[in-house]
Amino acid sequence: MVFTLKSPALLSCALALGVGLASSAVSAKSSVVIGMQQEPTTLDPTADATASIDGIMTHNVFQSLTSVTEDGKVIPDLARSWTISDDGKTYVFSLAQGVKYHDGTTFDANDVKFAFDRAMGKDSVNPSKKIFKPIESVNVVDDHTVEIKLKKPDAFFLFNMAKGDASIVAPESAENNKTNPVGTGPFRFDGWTRGDRLTLAKNPDFAGADSVAIDKVVYRFISDPAAATAALLAEEIDAFPGFPAPEILPQFEADPRFTVTVGSTEGEVILAMNNAKPPFNDIRVRRAISHALNRDEIIDGAMYGRATPIGSFYPPHGSAYVDLTGVYPHDVEKSKALLKEAGVEGASMTLRVPPFPYATRSAEIIQAELAQVGLDVKVENVEWGFWIGEIYKKQNYDMTIIAHTSPNDMGNFARGKKYFYGFEEPEFTALWEKIRAEADPAKRDELLKQGQRYLTDQAVHGFLFQLPKLGVYNKDLMGFWQSSPVLFQSMADISWSK
């Protein structure tokens, strides 16, 4: 079998597995066992959008030109520095020198060109192909300098280049990255027993290797929240950075062995309405539904109070955030009046819910809240494949609940009638084009505020809450991000305090 672990790793894993208590002793100084709900299907972040691929591979095994800090700031990575032309269309990156891929091949400007051309090409299956759309050409200036020309200025370009989708893969190894990922990052891929665990080992040749405290990272895949809880309590795993069950957090908070963090993600949870379909094409109906929603009740019931309400489509931790949660206060009478005006009192509608706890739990509460204003909502729990096929692709739905987890994704509302929102307003599309092209952060924030107000005014969807990032960690484990502006965090930042 290809993916069996090498024997020393296997032995220590077996030890960790066999001797419950000893596992923390084995890992105490230099290795860490991380629990994850979702298992990757393949290991190439440039060919598959599964979030756990980014969570494990990006900025651990693979590096990109840039990286991102916990507060969303862009920092240098493989590109040590860059200059931007005055018209915002030409970027010149000077690259790190002396960097080697894990298979021993050398990293240089040709690898950057290869990686970008591969992502932008006609046959490219890059899940974020659209972040490369603004690029006109990638040119090698010399071994350590790359020039990227854009068709038009793109405010999110440097941020997007930090993503796993923009990993700088090598022509020698790109084909096999799905099963044997080869990058330049602080950790190299060490083994994967599908269904059970994936192991990374420290890359001694990494430029900053001296400051990397962890020698070995083991990811264990545990999808069931109760099983995840047991594994943490039994000290079988040291950390669960994306803990799935807010209702269990008090148990960990009361246990001195653990640190619990509640942070924010880029995921806006919305009650999406099919704007292309009656009665949701009527703004009065959408506003009535917004008035019928009681966000505090939803957050208390579905997230056990561990989430921040949102009034528009922008994360509360972002620099351009405006609090619009008060625009449609919970008001049953007003909601009823609007429905009456629109002539849809007592209408029946379906709420098709994907199989995520935040969605299924919110759905029951929303169903009851809409019943209070006289709407008869039928909740249909559907599985993810069905959701993708019927709701997302065919727009065959009335309402659904979904978290949009990408950063800077307000452009969803500019994707036209064919996107599952069924929403199209030329005014907003024009505004989004301006946002994308605005290089000055202060001006861009101003435009983003306009965008938020516009979407709230149109009551395109019911804006519910920001999906929280819940983390449970061994109390001696340091360096995990509380909030995550991106899908990845490098394990090079992690260390044991003792």
Added chain:
Amino acid sequence: MRRENLPQMHGAVRMGYFIFRRLVGFVLTLLAVSVVVFLAMNVLPGDPALNILGIESSEDARAALREQLGLDEPAVFRYFQWIFNAVQGDFGVSYSYGVPVSELIVERIPMTLSLAFSGMVLTTVVALVMGITAASHHKKTGDWVVMLLSQLGVAIPAFWLSMLLVLLFAVKLRWLPPGGFAGWDDPLAAMRSLVLPTVSLALVQSAVLARVTRSSALEVIRHDFVRTARASGFSRQRVLWRHVLPNALIPIVTIVGLQFAALVSGTIVIENVFYLPGLGRLIFQSISNRDLFTVQALVMMFAVIVVSANFLVDIAYVLIDPRLKARTE
């Protein structure tokens, strides 16, 4: 088998004919299963390309991927291509994992078979002991206790029981790991990992089997030969295990055969609770990923297991009951 059709056949030939007929039925069953799975997976809404590339992906990337995966071919063509390759032992490449399906399955078989096998052994042992004990204490305390326990066993959901077991033995006492399975390279660790899943799987199943064993044994105990055996001085235990049990086996074996199928599907739940890398978890993920070839191969494999179990039960009948053998000759 009607005697007049096969006047000159010897026992061995007849057995060969019997097995041949079963094999034909077997192949036809598999073919039917493959058609049903293929139709179901095609009727189900969903799109493997969207699943892999995510809902934020662009249409041209998805189109490129569909082409790479061969999803742009007509469904009927894909089906026959799959059958054509499958008979040659090639079950295709998984859409989502990007590796041959056979590789995925081979990786996971040891886990699921270990669990199903140990579950079956424990089920049978516990059920026979409980059932025979109950029958021999008919309408006394022993019977009453066993029946109460088995009633509980039938009523308790396996996943709930397994969580309790984990809380006690893994979290509180730290005797056993809460989940995971690292493979058989370290047999001791592997067996430790299997203890809790096996118990969770077997307790519920054995409760059902214990009731069948009890009533079947009670049926036999009433027969004259049992009284004769007792009267001729054999001990109670000897009569129970050597005389009553063999005669009570037919219904028990029938249920064991049915239970094996239930046990294999029961591993799906248990593998999730104990995060074991088995086939159950693989099929669960493959269905939601619309990973056609993987689902196809797995469902067919489960069908093979179930059909084989029934086949073994048929053979076991003949071995257990010499009268059946006489009847076929």
